[in-house]
Amino acid sequence: MKKILAFSLIELMISLITISCITAAFAPIITKRLKNSNISVALSEISTKCDKFTSECSLCYSSKCVICNRSCNDNQYKNVGTCLCENCVDRSVGCIRCDAKNCLKCDLGYGLTSDGKCRLCPKGYYSDGTYDCRACSVDQYQNQEGKSSCINCPTAQGSEIGSASCTTCSSKIANCYECSNLTQCTKCNAGYYLNSSNTCTICPAGYKCDGTTNKIACTAGTYSGAGASSCTACPSGQYQDATAQSSCKSCASKTANCTNCNAATGVCNGCGGGYMISGTSCVPKYPHTKTANGSTQYINIDNSTFNVVIATIIGAGGGGGGGNVKTDTVPASPVTPQFCQQYGWVYFASGPHCAITRNAGDGNDLNAPSQAFIRNVSGVILNYYNGNLDSYANRGWNCWYGQTGKGGTTWDPVYDGAFRTVCQYQAAKAICAAWAPNGVYGWQLPANYHLSAWKDVLKSSTMHVCNRYGGCGWNTAECQQNHDVLRPHYIAMNGYGSDYIWIFDNCAASDILGTWRSENVRDPNDYNVTNRATSVRCILSQIPASTTETPFRGGGGGSGYSASNIVIPDSTIASARGGKIRLTAGTGGAGGAMGANGANGNATKVEVLNASGGVIWTKSVSVGSGGKTATASANGAGGAGAAAGATGGAGGGSGYGAGGAGGSGHSAGANGAAGYISVTYQDANP
Numbered sequence: 001m002k003k004i005l006a007f008s009l010i011e012l013m014i015s016l017i018t019i020s021c022i023t024a025a026f027a028p029i030i031t032k033r034l035k036n037s038n039i040s041v042a043l044s045e046i047s048t049k050c051d052k053f054t055s056e057c058s059l060c061y062s063s064k065c066v067i068c069n070r071s072c073n074d075n076q077y078k079n080v081g082t083c084l085c086e087n088c089v090d091r092s093v094g095c096i097r098c099d100a101k102n103c104l105k106c107d108l109g110y111g112l113t114s115d116g117k118c119r120l121c122p123k124g125y126y127s128d129g130t131y132d133c134r135a136c137s138v139d140q141y142q143n144q145e146g147k148s149s150c151i152n153c154p155t156a157q158g159s160e161i162g163s164a165s166c167t168t169c170s171s172k173i174a175n176c177y178e179c180s181n182l183t184q185c186t187k188c189n190a191g192y193y194l195n196s197s198n199t200c201t202i203c204p205a206g207y208k209c210d211g212t213t214n215k216i217a218c219t220a221g222t223y224s225g226a227g228a229s230s231c232t233a234c235p236s237g238q239y240q241d242a243t244a245q246s247s248c249k250s251c252a253s254k255t256a257n258c259t260n261c262n263a264a265t266g267v268c269n270g271c272g273g274g275y276m277i278s279g280t281s282c283v284p285k286y287p288h289t290k291t292a293n294g295s296t297q298y299i300n301i302d303n304s305t306f307n308v309v310i311a312t313i314i315g316a317g318g319g320g321g322g323g324n325v326k327t328d329t330v331p332a333s334p335v336t337p338q339f340c341q342q343y344g345w346v347y348f349a350s351g352p353h354c355a356i357t358r359n360a361g362d363g364n365d366l367n368a369p370s371q372a373f374i375r376n377v378s379g380v381i382l383n384y385y386n387g388n389l390d391s392y393a394n395r396g397w398n399c400w401y402g403q404t405g406k407g408g409t410t411w412d413p414v415y416d417g418a419f420r421t422v423c424q425y426q427a428a429k430a431i432c433a434a435w436a437p438n439g440v441y442g443w444q445l446p447a448n449y450h451l452s453a454w455k456d457v458l459k460s461s462t463m464h465v466c467n468r469y470g471g472c473g474w475n476t477a478e479c480q481q482n483h484d485v486l487r488p489h490y491i492a493m494n495g496y497g498s499d500y501i502w503i504f505d506n507c508a509a510s511d512i513l514g515t516w517r518s519e520n521v522r523d524p525n526d527y528n529v530t531n532r533a534t535s536v537r538c539i540l541s542q543i544p545a546s547t548t549e550t551p552f553r554g555g556g557g558g559s560g561y562s563a564s565n566i567v568i569p570d571s572t573i574a575s576a577r578g579g580k581i582r583l584t585a586g587t588g589g590a591g592g593a594m595g596a597n598g599a600n601g602n603a604t605k606v607e608v609l610n611a612s613g614g615v616i617w618t619k620s621v622s623v624g625s626g627g628k629t630a631t632a633s634a635n636g637a638g639g640a641g642a643a644a645g646a647t648g649g650a651g652g653g654s655g656y657g658a659g660g661a662g663g664s665g666h667s668a669g670a671n672g673a674a675g676y677i678s679v680t681y682q683d684a685n686p
Contacts, residue, residue, distance in 0.1 A: 050083075057083040094118035096129065105129050109146030120146050123164035135162030138181040158182040175200035177211055187211045190229035202227050205246035217244035221264030239266040257282035273304045273683075285683035292585040294674025299581040299681060301573060301608075308568040308581065308681040313621050315560025315586070316601025320651060320660035320669025321627035321636035322592035326550040332442070332542040339543055343367060343438050353450060353541040360431055360536035361399065361421025369435045369536070371421060374399055377434045380427045397427035423536055432538035443538040450539055549665065552634060553649035555627030557589055557598045557659025557672045558641020563621055568608060578611035583677045589626050591660045591669030598626030598639060598660060604675030624652060624659045624672055636662055 050060035059067040068083035075096045076085040088098035094110035095103035095118045102116025109126070110118040111133035121133035124141065128148045136142050136150035141163045143151075153159050153166035158179045169179035175192045176185035176199075188200035193209040195201045203209030205226045208216050218224050218231035223245045234240050234248035239261050251261035251268060260270030271282035287307075290299050294316075299305075340347035340354035344367050347354060360369035361382070375382040379397045399421055423431065432443045568581070586602030601623035608617035624641030627649075638645030638652055639659055645652035649662030651670065660670035 054083045092116070092118045094120065094129075108148040124162040126150050137161065139166075141166050173199060175202075191227040203229070206244035219243055219264075221262075223247050234263040236260055239263050241266050255280065255282060273302050287680055287682045290583065290679045290681070292583040292677040294585050294587050294676075296585070297583040297677075299583070299679065301576050301579050301581060302683070303577060304683050306570050306573055306682060308573055308679065310563070310566040310568070310606050310619060311678040311680055312562065312564050312676065313566070313604060313606060313619065313678075314562040314657040314676045315604045315621040315623040315642075316588045316675035317559050317652065317657045317659040317672030318557030318600050318624035318626040318639040318641060318645070319589035319591040319598030319672045320557050320645065320649065320662040321554025321598045321629040321639075322594045322596045322669050323554050323649075323663035323665045323667050324552050324595055324630040324632050324636075325665050326552070326632045328548045328550075330546040332545040335540060335543055340540075343440070345540070348450070351450060351539075351541045353446075353539045355446070355450075355539045356537055358537075359421065360428075360435075360538065361423075367437055369431055369538070373435065374421065374423075374427075374431055377427075377430050379430060380423070382421070397423070397430060399423035399427050399431075421536070428536040431536050435538055440540065440544060442542055442544045443540050446537065446539045450541075551665030552630035552632070553636065553664045554592060554598070554630045554662030554669045555636035555638040555647055556645025556649055556651040556662050557591075557601075557627045557669070558624035558639035558645050558652040559643040559659050560601055560604065560624045560657035560672075560675060561622040561642045562657065563619070566606075566619055568606075568617060568619075572608055572617045576608050576610045576616060579609045579613070581679070581681075582607045582609055583679060585675040585677045586623060588660065588672030588674050589624070591663065591671050592626065592629050593668045594663065594666050595629055596668075597629050597636075598662070598669045598672070600625045600639075601657070601672050601675065604677065606677060606679065621675075623675070624657065626672075627659065627662045627669055629669075630662070638662075 045061045046059065046066070047061065048059055050057040050065060053060055053065045054068075054070065056070040057065040057068050059065075064081045065083040068078065068080050070078055070083055070085060072078045072085035075088050077088060077091070077098050077100055078084075079086050079100065088095040088103060091098050092103045092106075094107045095105070096107050097103070097105040098116075103112065103118055104116075106112045106118035106127070106129035108129055109121050110129055111121055111125075111127040112130060113119055113132055118129075119133065121127050122145055123143055124136055125133040126136065126142055126147050126149050127133045136159070138161055139153045139158045140150040141153060141159045142149075143164050156170070156177050157166040157168050158172070158181060159166045160181060167182055169176040169182065169185065170189070172182040173179055173185045175189050176187075177189045178187040179185045185194060185198050185200060188194050188209075188211040190211050191203050191209055192200040192211060193203055193215045194211070194213045203215065203224075203226065205228075206218055206224060208218060208224055208228050208230050210216075210229060220241050220243055221239065222231035222233050223240055224231045225246055237251050237259055238248035239251055239254070240248045241264060248263075249266070251258040251266065251270075254266040255261065255268040257272045257275045258268035258270065259272045261268045267280055268277065268282060271277055275282040276285045277283075285304070289311075290297055299308075335347070335352050335354050337347040343354075344357070345354035346357055356368045358368040361371045361374050371382060374380055377397075380399060381397065382399045429445055432445050435443050584603065584605050584607070586604040589599035589601040592598040603620060603623060605618055605620035607615050610616050622641070624645075625639035627639040627645045628636035630636040635648040637647050638650070641652050641659060642657070643652040643659075645659040645662070649664060649669075651661040651672075652659035657675060658673040660672045663669040
């Protein structure tokens with residue numbers, strides 16, 4: 001207990017000493033502040049225990065904080081008596097920064113008055129809060145209270161200082177478009193110009209005004225009335241060769257009978273009915289000529305058209321008749337050894353028939369179909385082993401050119417046919433059917449009995465099918481005298497029946513490479529595809545039939561009739577004003593094909609059409625008829641006309657409208673000549 005009491009006494013003494021020291025240290029400051037505040041207080045009332053204020057108050061007396069260490073925000077101020085932060089808005093509405101006495105800055109749209117208060121800016125005024133409300137400038141406005149800026153008046157409007165709205169310039173200044181302070185015009189409406197008094201004057205006739213001080217004279221070829229903002233081009237048939245004019249003049253006032261002229265010079269470029277341009281003058285029109293040859297032409301009928309004469313009208317000629325031939329045929333006959341041997345083909349008594357010595361497309365026998373020939377057979381696509389090899393499926397009748405071999409990747413050809421073209425069955429059949437060496441037709445694929453007949457010749461070098469010298473290897477198909485080297489087979493392939501030769505390999509005892517089935521022509525995309533391809537070797541079992549022909553000529557076509565100097569009545573022309581004269585020169589009749597007659601020529605006529613397109617007058621001539629075809633035993637007869645076509649093919653007549661010559665033999669008859677029309681007419685007295 002004594003220890004505790006002793007400690008308490010010591011602590012009490014230290015506290016008293018501390019208070020005394022603090023009081024003594026702050027005595028001058030406290031005394032000054034109290035004097036400034038007109039407060040009389042004894043030092044005994046000052047204390048550092050200021051809990052009744054705030055923790056930031058470090059020295060106080062009974063009713064006021066003397067030393068306050070508080071910091072406040074911009075929109076607050078420090079009350080030194082209470083050591084509290086108070087809102088500036090409490091001092092003045094709209095105040096956002098202040099001190100203990102005055103507002104220092106107001107919110108946007110509030111003016112800061114000289115007595116440190118904030119006031120809401122009225123319409124027509126503005127403030128950013130650092131100064132009192134200011135009036136909007138000339139040609140600006142503000143239609144709301146409490147704004148920090150003004151708005152520029154739109155074009156064609158203005159305002160005075162401190163305006164809450166804008167007024168159109170024209171309501172203050174007549175015909176004014178843009179103005180300043182509603183007292184001075186800066187631009188007038190279109191069709192007016194700004195004068196020296198800054199008011200608006202209407203644009204005079206002959207000028208155009210854009211509202212500025214400009215007053216621009218209209219150029220030649222144009223005009224204007226008063227109050228115009230642009231000049232107008234003279235209408236058709238008028239001109240104006242001076243500037244600053246209010247109207248245009250008639251073209252006829254400068255050039256008699258002129259209906260159109262240059263708008264700026266008046267130089268005539270179009271005359272009235274019955275007249276035409278000669279230099280720069282209008283002179284009466286002169287006679288004209290209109291022709292039609294195998295075509296249709298028109299003449300316009302205007303108010304001055306008269307004196308129309310059809311000088312010449314000729315009908316179209318008929319076409320010549322087609323020729324014909326008499327055919328004598330020698331029937332086909334079986335082939336002979338001499339027939340085959342004269343062309344270098346192998347003769348077989350079985351059939352009998354000829355066979356080519358090489359496979360088609362191999363390119364080593366002039367008597368075999370070449371690759372170029374195969375490529376041009378309709379429907380056949382020839383692809384090469386090297387480069388751009390398309391798939392065989394769905395690509396037409398395909399053939400491939402490659403190197404034969406039994407398998408693997410090692411190629412060791414041992415006979416002349418190692419490089420070989422193979423084809424699908426359809427392509428092989430088409431190639432033989434289309435081939436005609438030395439002009440001999442009728443080739444086809446071999447049948448089984450043809451293949452069997454080849455057995456003996458395989459031992460010779462005449463036909464190249466396999467390796468007749470024997471040996472065992474990748475590409476050795478042996479052909480030995482005591483071996484069954486041929487086996488006719490029938491195999492259905494892709495829905496087609498086909499005969500095959502298979503060569504028996506004595507070494508491997510298996511069926512391998514052969515004449516028809518070239519099993520190992522390599523296809524990089526699909527090895528199996530070649531199992532459906534065959535080497536092509538064609539045969540001929542009949543000598544084709546021979547024919548002789550005797551030609552006969554068709555009859556020539558007749559010429560068309562003609563007429564001349566036919567006058568169209570003036571009364572007819574007068575009743576057709578606004579209409580047309582139609583000239584239809586018919587085309588010649590078509591020549592007949594072999595065994596057919598020639599056609600008649602088409603109609604040749606002159607028609608007068610009224611304004612509604614109705615035909616009110618017609619003149620036509622007869623056309624030449626077509627020549628008759630030749631028969632298989634006699635020439636055809638000529639067609640009727642102004643000059644009949646001759647029997648045996650000569651065309652009738654001459655010049656326009658002549659009939660076409662008849663055809664000879666296989667040839668068709670010639671077309672007849674076209675019809676012809678020539679018309680003269682006048683538009684006015686010369």
